[in-house]
Amino acid sequence: MGFGLLAPALTIxxxxxxxxxxxxxxxxxxxxxxxxIDRSFTLENYWKLIEPSDEPTVWFGIPFYLKYPIPVILMIKSLVMSLVATIAVIGLAYPMAYFVAFRVRGNKAFWIILLTIPFWTSYLLRVFSWKIVLGFNGAINSGLMYLGLIDAPLEFLLYNPTAVIITLAHSWVAFAVLPIYVSLEKIDRSLLEAAADLGDSRWQRFWRITLPLSAPGTIAASLLVFIPTVGDYVTPTLVGGPGGTMIGSLVQLLFLRQDNAPLGSAVSIAMMLVIAVLVALLLWAIGYRKMRARRS
Amino acid sequence: MQRIKFIDRMAQGKMSRRHMMQSAGAFGVGTLVLPHLANAAEVLTCLEWGGYDAADYFQSYVDKHGAQPNFSIFSGEEEALAKVRAGFAADVMHPCNYSVGRFVSAGLAVPLDTSRLSNWKDIFPILQAAEGVVENGDVVMAPADWGNSSIAYRPDLVDDDFKANPSWSIFYDDKYKGKVSMLDNELAIIIGAMVAGKSYDDVFDMSGDALAAAAKEWGTKAIDNSRFLWTDASELQQAMASGEIVAAYAWNDLIKNLRSDGIPVEYAVPKEGMFTWFCGLTLLNSGKADPALAYDFIDAWLSPETGKVLIEESGYGHANMKSFEISDPAQVEAMGITDPQGMMADTIVFRNPSDEVQTEHNRVWGDLKALKL
Structure with missing residues (x-):
């Protein structure tokens, strides 16, 4: 039946x-x-996450009518930060994958290996290197000061949400390049030739053939980046400073500092559910549009 | 501290390639050999503050047993407590007078049999009987190191106003926004209330509305103004060395480390007062190693030789009276007060609020940090 093959993975x-x-x-x-830990069944932890209050907590100009607004606020913040990081990753990875798939002749494996070289080092080391690059007397600041473009080091580079997004974007690029590359590589070149014969410009060819046919890989890559980065904990801790916290930091805080593992678990479960629903919605929306496109 | 010095030298490019390779090689060999030692018998496992895992602080233990214990580094006692409660099998923990009570309440601390500690007789009597060392008639912490918490500042980078009249208000002053670093601890709220004119004894265990109001006014300010809330002393040290941070909540060793690197730094005596803490070793019932190992480790920490290292390398005080006799007199002189009794009389000794209040402090501080944009 083939279950024997599946067994090791299934067990793990x-x-x-x-x-x-x-x-x-x-x-x-x-x-x-x-x-x-009181082991009697209660929904209290989940209620705490949505319990309304008359007095709003204003965050970023948005009023939250919640008694304990922190999980919701951090959830939104994490989703936005991850979304920006994902867009940046796709923006970086797509041209790279395109280059390897269409411009490189011969030895593509060599180029793929080249792209993954930075990822042979540990994730932690890469985050730390960003600290050195963005730091007060780091590479960017000392470079700009050497060139005489600035007098004092720029302080907005490190310890804020932007630093977290930059670091996340860089850390996940390699994971996005591969699925996009595979879907670009699979595109039948005769389709492109046919389009050229029928008078499509380069841009039209990309827009009408390459992009739609590489969509599955691009979507897979986006999900591959988006889902894990929402709950990331290491990056905000190291480069985020006081303002760069994400939902993962809250889970750590609840488990380790505030000694409230049940609430921490509820936050993690809620986070998983929110991400699952969002991803399902996205996939449904994409499929829906495709169907409509086919009908018309 | 060896670890921090190694990183510093590496960062400054003072380390030769050969030295680098030697260290890396030694580390590689060490990693290969360590697991074999670990299999021999249950190795002592210690929860320690960063930097205290250097062999200098428990040399007699290493001499006797031929190897170091295992270490797990924590940045705050609540974190260490949570780790042990989640099942981490630690034998020895290094809490302080204001935090040991939490381990006692959690049913983790084992009363110490002081007759098994050869150096106990030389401990300052005031420390032997201090609150936090003795709880409910039992000795639950063998006092080892003591020192201060105050403001470390760069005299070349702060205003003359501050130098003339140092105050904890520097952490709440918008003029220093992004140039100071507070410890990642709810003390930021309590110290704020002290800046507002309250005394430490009135506010160390505040709760409910008073705590919420102080958190909103002072805690938020400290978080907003801090470049980062520090948990790692070496990160803070680098930030102060580069001038990124001009003032920070700090312990005595930061001053010592920065000065030995030739960086101008002063330790303020704030008008609201400087703090004193004393820490020590607590035997936990979560461990798996032979308690005799734990006693050897604790005894090593109480030895005058360890005290000499603490005094000369870190600028901390030590609980053993003999430490001060065998240390470099010039270094002892430079410390100022060398008697814990005098130190406690002149400064604010940290206190431990009740478990409920501590839990509330943890929660309020965590929530406050999470809300920062």
């Missing part, structure tokens, strides 16, 4: 993913009292 998934997630779900229905 159940042990390393399914069971921990189940434990997290269970924990989120319990509650913390002092040093102990």
């Amino acid at each position: 998934m159940v042990l390393m993913l399914l069971l921990p997630v189940m434990a997290l779900v269970m924990l989120s229905f319990w509650s913390q009292s002092g040093f102990d």
